Amino acid sequence: MEKERLQEFAARVTQANRSELVVVIYEAALASIEEGKSCLEKNDIMAARKEIDRARGMVDELLHSLDLNYEISHYLRQLYIYVYRELCQGIALRDTARLDHASAVLKGLLPAFRGVAEQDDSGPVMENTQQIYAGLTYGRDSLNETVAVGVNYNRGFEA
Numbered sequence: 001m002e003k004e005r006l007q008e009f010a011a012r013v014t015q016a017n018r019s020e021l022v023v024v025i026y027e028a029a030l031a032s033i034e035e036g037k038s039c040l041e042k043n044d045i046m047a048a049r050k051e052i053d054r055a056r057g058m059v060d061e062l063l064h065s066l067d068l069n070y071e072i073s074h075y076l077r078q079l080y081i082y083v084y085r086e087l088c089q090g091i092a093l094r095d096t097a098r099l100d101h102a103s104a105v106l107k108g109l110l111p112a113f114r115g116v117a118e119q120d121d122s123g124p125v126m127e128n129t130q131q132i133y134a135g136l137t138y139g140r141d142s143l144n145e146t147v148a149v150g151v152n153y154n155r156g157f158e159a
Helices: 002-016 018-040 046-066 071-094 096-118
Strands: 132-138 143-150
Touching: 002 018, 018 046, 018 071, 018 096, 046 071, 046 096, 071 096
Parallel strands: none
Antiparallel strands: 132 143
């Protein structure tokens, strides 16, 4: 995945609440799977393995963040285990169809998590992070993109 795309996901994480974090993880995992599949089709095995390993790490994070006190978590657990297994088999056997299976499961679940995130009005998980403002400015002969990071230098968690 390109550095810019990773930075975009990182910026979204700093501003996200708990529900939005799940959406970001889903979208990042799907992007890694697609990139891994593309590398696999180009026969770039090392790059494909790197991307699929990144996606596996995200699925593993989803799996370990489940609250098993709820019945739906047990169903999600089984789906995440299936996705993880398909990712492992896909890269081991160099089978893009298995990567497609994993991607299809995540794409099927993503709209539900987006709906939950839209209804969640809690604040960001990370406090004291810099606010990121982005916009476009128009010059006489050009269009300039501007990203301004807040001036509060007290970043991260308070000690």
